[in-house]
Amino acid sequence: MDFTIPENLRLMADTVRRFVKQDLDPISRQVEDEDHIPEEIVEKMRELGLFGLSIPEEFGGLGLGTLGECLVYEEMSKTNACFRTRIGTNNGIGSQGIVLDGTPQQKDAYLPRLASGEWVACFALTEPEAGSDAANVQTTAELKGGEWVLNGRKHFITNGDVADMACVFCLTDKQKRAKGGITAFVVEKTDPGYFVGTIERKMGMRGSHTCELIFDNCRIPADRVIGGDKMIGMGFKTAMKTLDKGRLTMGASALGSAQKLLDLSVDYAKQRVQFGKPIAQFQAIQFKLAEMATNIYAARQMLYHAAALRDSKGSSIIKEASMVKLFCTEMANRVADEAVQIFGGMGYMKDFPVERYYRDLRLTRIYEGTSEIQKVVIARELLRG
Ligand SMILES: Cc1cc2nc3c(=O)[nH]c(=O)nc-3n(C[C@H](O)[C@H](O)[C@H](O)COP(=O)(O)OP(=O)(O)OC[C@H]3O[C@@H](n4cnc5c(N)ncnc54)[C@H](O)[C@@H]3O)c2cc1C
Incomplete structure (x- = not known):
């Protein structure tokens, strides 16, 4: 290759x-x-x-x-x-x-x-009762007098407070749900009945806000169905295709942070002296660095391969995308934990960025599909047919 x-x-x-x-x-x-x-x-x-x-x-x-x-x-x-x-x-x-x-x-x-970048977009799928079970959305959209009327509440929406438009997934057929009953809409922030609710207080990711979005008889023109009328009821497929690519870029993000943590750890281990020598000379520390580097190397090969595969094959790499997200994010969280350990007490202090990476990386195992859900997807693809 x-x-x-x-x-x-x-x-x-x-x-x-x-x-x-x-x-x-x-x-x-x-x-x-x-x-x-x-x-x-x-x-x-x-x-x-x-x-x-x-x-x-x-x-x-x-x-x-x-x-x-x-x-x-x-x-x-x-x-x-x-x-x-x-x-x-x-x-x-x-x-x-x-x-x-x-x-x-x-x-x-x-x-x-x-x-x-004139406009910011956000993606509004998750609701209080629809997290991993994304098909359980309760927000409804009904066609009334030539307009769609949206009612419901989305939560945990990244960039919801700065977004000019949202890609919103609503129930349009209660019986069909994921199989023809969820529709994707573009909603603009100036549409009547669209409100930004609570901005959540989080463990990390400061500088990035996560919000509630409220739709209270929010009226939007009939032509805002993503893909037009032929896509009414097909929104769940749009959501899943969108998340597919996100799983690779999430893997890349975890990988970049893991690499940075390795670089910081190597530098620190060379200069931090205990028992009269740099801690890099202790085999316990060397083994941590060796394992971090090996895992990063494996993650990078996997990511680049899956990304190149998607570019050559189109979007049908569901299993590989989930494998990349699962492996890269779990790997980066292990690397962050070891980096804190290598830094010792300093790893717990805000004077060094290691504790921030540790907190921020924790999210990568949760959003855009938890690690458990990635395993569900991988197993489903393996056992299909
Ligand atoms: C900071 C942040 C930003 C976010 N940004 C966005 C955004 O921009 N847009 C958006 O739509 N959503 C967003 N989300 C939502 C995110 O995608 C969900 O939080 C995530 O999918 C998990 O859903 P949940 O929180 O409801 O957890 P739950 O679904 O309640 O899961 C709880 C636990 O149960 C496990 N679990 C659930 N079902 C199964 C199963 N079938 N098998 C095994 N284990 C299972 C989960 O893995 C998890 O460990 C964001 C979340 C956060 C925290």
Whole structure:
């Protein structure tokens, strides 16, 4: 197999690596303290085209493909995770429904604004009674007088407070549910009856907000069904296809953070002296570093292979995408735990970024499908037929 990274993708990854070092790392602590990304940084992200990584070039995006997007996410995740999350919903879960299934009019209307970062998109599937069991959505949409009327409540929605539009999954047929009864809609923040509710207090991911979205007799035009009338009832499929790609980029994000933690741990182990020598000279520490590096190497090969496979085969890599998310996120959480251990008491202090990675990475095993749900998907695919 040819594992050469194409030159254009390598250059893009280099650009992002420099951006992380020069612009993001220096303000990471400030963003953590203030729980807010400064607007001038968001503007630089726009200038670099980071909001449109996965949006086709004809709509103003970079059209990078899955491997390119994963390389960028890997680099972006070597700093505070909130920066990656800020661009993540435009490139991933917020826009992909339209990229994959949108009508030509919807693509023209929304994708250029999302690609430039003028608008932010979010993805609203989860509800209090519909988490892992995503098909159990209770939010309804009814066609009344030529308009769709939405009622219900979504929760845990990333970027919900800054989003200009949401990709919202609603029940349109109570009997059919996932099999023809869930429809995906574009809802704009100015639509009457659309409200941002509580902003959650979280363990980590400061600088990235997670909110409730409320639809109270929210009226939207009939043409906001993603994919048009022929897609009424087909929204669950759109949601699953969207999450499929997200599982690879989530793997890339976990991988980037794990690599950063290994680099920090190697540096610290070489300079921290105990019993008269650097702790890197103790075999107990060397074995931790060796295992971290080996797991990262395995995760990277797996990720790049699955990403290249998706680029060549299209979106039908359900099993591999779940395997990548499961392996990379579980691996990165083990790496974070060992990094805290290598740093000793300093690993528990806010003076070093290790404790932040430890908290932020914990989320990767939960959102866009928990590790348990990835195993359910992998087993289902294995046993199919
Ligand atoms: C910070 C954050 C941001 C998020 N952003 C978004 C977003 O932008 N948009 C969005 O729509 N959602 C978002 N989510 C929701 C996220 O995808 C869900 O939290 C996740 O899918 C799990 O659902 P749940 O929290 O309801 O847990 P539950 O489904 O209640 O799961 C609880 C536990 O039971 C396990 N479990 C459940 N069912 C099974 C089963 N069949 N077999 C084995 N184990 C099972 C789970 O793995 C888990 O360990 C976000 C969540 C968080 C925390």
